[in-house]
Amino acid sequence: MPQKVVVIYSGGMDSFTVLHNAIRAGHDVYALSFNYGQRHVKELVCAQNVCQELGIHHKIVDISAINQLIGGSSLTDDIEVPEGHYAADNMKSTVVPNRNMILLSLAVGYAVSLDAQAVYYGAHSGDHFIYPDCRPEFVQKMNDVCQIANYEPVDIISPYLQQTKIEILKDGLAMGLDYGKTWTCYNGREQACGKCGSCQERLEAFTLNNTLDPLPYEQQ
Template identity: 30%
Template sequence: MKAIPLLSSGLDSVAALSIAAESLEIDMALTFDYGQRSAEREIEYAQKVCEHFGIEQQVIKLDWLAGITSSSLVNRDAEVPELSFEDISGGAPAEITEASAKAVWVPNRNGVMLNIAASFAESRDCEYLIVGFNGEEAGTFPDNSLDYVRAVDECLSYSTQNGVKVLAPLIELDKPGIVRKALETNAPLEYSWSCYHGGKKPCGSCESCRRRARAFREIGVKDPLLEKLGH
């Protein structure tokens, strides 16, 4: 069976691809550019991941999506929230992580991307879309949840002739669990970019950086990306 991953080059999407590649034929990968701060870095790193797996990368530009959002991921005049390890570990009021999620929310981003990817999958006779949705982020992002995956599958059963389905191998995992699975499958984590910013090195302070750092710290392993960058 064949599959197409949605590959942002983030920790989750790289881990999901690596896990799925053990049992599925990976046809190609899609990377989306919707004007996010880290777009250039994501595209660069996703290309490295594609080279690792020997697959084609296609970059899809969604300029219109940038034009309709005030998200700090896109809007350079807005500040990207910075969270502490305590904030993401349940030691702070839920309002803090909820506010962070709201600040980086892009209108129906996953819905748009999945439907575009489903068109590619149907046209290339692929049965699955691979996504990095996971249990940890489902708490603040409902479009990372198992309920959402099931709802999308139901919709795609009507909108694709071959009944494309969403495969989310990380759906029950937290970030430490994701890192463990990624390392077990020799995922190229040295080319996984999680930071909301697009600098030469991860900022280390945004929510995505914090969750990633905490995961590596909890399992006692150095982050391959930071080692590669000499950070």
């Protein structure tokens, strides 16, 4: 049944697919993006452009002040972005402490103010090894809390929680989505680096779907 929903939309390929998943389901979508002090805003620019093109509600909220409290991540601090696959322990430096709990809490507050019934976000199984706040037990506990945190219950929905990025991309390609409108690289240079874990996982997903990534890369 169509609902009013909030989609946490970073501008990356996973949340891009989640956004279209919610739209295809017939929901009244309110996209919500956050500037939390990440290394660059290229994803946010992509998010803004996509939402303008689709004509959907979109807010970009600056919460970068939280970096006074949380740090130690190569995504927000002056720490070199690691290279290699997500399965490597060095990728733990990309963890932003408590990020998804913070973003989900804000999104749920926004949902309550809109009388929306659910918040969507793009956790998937490829994130489970490195990111505790993308694991099924986290999503379930957050969903439990968000049923009682306000007078109005809000569902936390991760449609790809048990699927890999390869499967997410397969679904998006079946929807005819243009992933040239997304940005995944942890570095915010003119072209994607092709070396960081995020790029490598993305490139692997395209290779295993027998499709070329439309983004230009410094090297592949």
